[in-house]
Amino acid sequence: MSPAPESGTRPADAPHRGQIAPQRGQIGLRAGRIEVDATPTLLLAGEVHYFRLRRDEWADRLVRARDAGLDTIASYIPWIWHELPDGELDLTGRTCPERDLPAFIDLCDSLGLRFLARPGPFVMAELKNEGIPHRVYREHPDARPTGWDGAAATTEDLDYRHPGFLTEAERWLAAVFEVLAPRQAPSGPVVGVQLDNEVGMLAWVSNTPHLDDLAIGNFLAWLTDRHGPEGAAKLLGDAPGGLAAAVRSGGDSARTLAVHHELGLWARDDFAAYLRHLESFARDQGVSVPLLVNVHGTGGGRGTTFPIGVSQLAPAYRGRDGVLAGSDYYLGELTVQNVADLYLCNAILACVNGPGQPASSLEFEVGTGDYGDNLDGLSSPESGIHKTLITLGQGNRLINYYLLTGGRNPVLESLEEDGIPRIAFTGERHGFAAPIDPEGRSTPAFDALANLLTEVRVHEPILATGRQLTDDLGFGFVADHYLTEYAHPAATDRREQVDDLERHRGFGARDTLGRAIVLGGYHVDAVDLQAIADPESAWAAGTTAPQTPRTIALSTPRTLGAEIQRWLTDHVRNGGNLLLTGLLPDRDHDGTPCTILADAFGLSSAGVRVDRRTDSRPYWPTVTGTGDFLLDADLRVASAQLLHAPADAEVLLREVGSGLPCAVQVRLGAGSLIFVGCDFPASRLDRWRTLFARLGVRPRVRIDADRTGLVTVPVTSEHGNLLITVNVAPYPIEASISVDGHQVQPPTTFPARGHTLLRW
Secondary structure, three states: OOOOOOOOOOOOOOOOOOOOOOOOOOEEEEOOEEEEOOEEOOEEEEEOOHHHOOHHHHHHHHHHHHHHOOOEEEEEOOHHHHEOOOOOEOOEOOOOHHHEHHHHHHHHHHOOOEEEEEOOOOOOOOEHHHHOOHHHHHHOHHHOOEOHHHOEOOOOOOOOOOHHHHHHHHHHHHHHHHHHHHHEOOOOOEEEEEOOOOOOHHHHHOOOOOOOHHHHHHHHHHHHHHHHHHHHHHHHOOOOOOHHHHHHOOOOOOOHHHHHHHHHHHHHHHHHHHHHHHHHHHHHOOOOOOEEEEEOOOEOOEOOOHHHHHHHHHHHHOOOOOEEEEEEEOOOOOOOOOHHHHHHHHHHHHHOOOOOOOEEEEEEEOOOOOOOOOOOOOOOHHHHHHHHHHHHHOOEEEEEEEOOEOEEOOEOOOOOOOOOOEOEOOOOEEOOOOOEOOOOOEOHHHHHHHHHHHHHHHOHHHHOOOEEOOOOEEEEEOHHHHOOOOOOOOOHHHHHHHHHHHHHOOOOHHHHHHHHHHOOOOOOEEEEHHHHHOOOOOOOOOOOOOOOOOEEEEEEOOEOOHHHHHHHHHHHHOOOEEEEEEOOOOEOOOOOEOOHHHHHOOOEEEEEEEOEEOOOOEEOOEEEEOHHHOOOOOEEOOEEEEEEOOOOOEEEEEEOOOOOEEEEEEEEOOEEEEEEOEOOOOOOHHHHHHHHHHOOOOOOEEEEEOOOOEEEEEEEEOOEEEEEEEEOOOOOEEEEEEEOOEEEEEEEEEOOOOEEEEEO
16 A cells, blocks of 8 residues: 555645635534534534545535535545455555545645544445455455354344454554544544444344354353353253354243343443444554444434434443544434434433533435435425434534535446446445535535525534523433344244334334424433433443433333332432333333332233224224313324222323223322323323423423424523524414513414524
């Protein structure tokens, strides 16, 4: 490999148009802020893939990004592109001008743009092998993981801890760091380096835990260290073929839930060990700028599975000095269906951060949304605006718009017989949905982004330092509810557990709890219940005890850990309140019976009525209000947890067919529990507000509107206050808005899919 040019040098043929003074400075992470030379700053980046553009196109795309208001350029640095057929690496363009990484970074610098490096080794981005050279798979075939029952992985995954892969990855990263290190801030434009990409995603989406021989050995050693030799053997039983066979088969029927839970916990630790290895390697190679971990999980226009990525990866970055996490957000059009997803995903990502770690987004969707280039869908230009404003208002300090520019996939010199002679499987064109398309034409999304960034820069002092004003209400997050990546195909008990978890966790069945909070006008932080309930656990490492809101809102399946059940019980007994939706928890994550919470309140299950058709007849569970919680009409629900309740319980809802309660309020000590055992519709926001008011929760922001659809984010800082208002509805809304009893927005018409930014 040719030596990297010294910092500040540039090839003679590099374009010079638009050259301005570089934006440089010492990058720091402090008190939840990103600081440049001690000044709180928003980093607003756009992803530009230099390797998918001709070199003579680089300057045009960078100037347009800068003139639109972006200050940073991000790019993957694909190993598969820079490694030649003979295994040598070209990072300086000696074989192809588009491989000249130093020239691209220096061009960014000369145009006043910072650079955020994303060198993998995995990079995804529709690249073949997720960006890993074919040679690595050929030379290290045993690095390919096998999963359940020894079946081969159906993705291009690799065992991250395999010595052969690690050696190859370190060789690659060392070469990249030779380019990046001399160009780091404050003397150069490089302000951050991402560690790998979407770690754990391939195993999750394919239900293929790493169960190759090396991984099994690591898991058994971890299990023995955790439970002792006898405990590990007891957990796995006497399966034919030994302990490895027991793991690969998912455990016997009596232990299958426990084995799956332990496997999920180990995978979490294994991913953390890998990323911390990369962190240490980067520091040893002279990388001193912040390191970033990409948290995946959104899909299909929804964010309900995003917490899986948080669950997988938080131990890898939480509390790590100079490390921060960034979200992957692909939500499409922002509507009443998914606006609560975005809001609560931001809250969850922030709540697992260590002290002072700022929130960020490393892949923030912008563009038309037509990712298949088939008119499968179109997102309005306003969708990117709305998602940005809500995310910045909730405290994100870095946003990387992905993908900002399209391009064309270059041909690989080493051809594989796979039908496409290029580095990616999308064909020649790539980035069909980007604000600047593969041919360099701007779409309406680009103009909308430029207008947005002009607005954002006006309010940057507030957005770079501010915090969201919240109500005395916390959204409960249980990380282990999201250890659902793996389920042995024959493990019926595990499949039933996963189905239950997926239905009732997080945002609630049919997302009713999440929408009631966000569309009901409440502003919350998420509460990491596992870290609070068990501060000595591995999950809680790197955290500090947060201030706990008086009222916790939590949706739970049957599964809820004993420590959390115990903590919630004590929370209420000591004067706190709990709004619990879903099912009465009756077991721990390993399947052990656990009814601590239900027993404390004198509640027990009288069965569950489910909307279904059996061989004999259909059944449509319906609920009706009682007492002062009367409804103007009975409501059909998808399921209802029927209850045996103590005599002093106040019944709020009954299931019509059985006449039994399915929602009650019960007092314990100085506090109170409201349990709603049905998917009470979010459309009945007036009734949800009554439930919150019963627990003493009243929103600081009052929205007096003629229709539903306004979402607000109130931000306060030493530089002033800012009220962000977004109308996610497809119709105009007449509304006035007050904060803490003072009107800040007089009666106004908010246009359909419009927004306002108001200082007060």
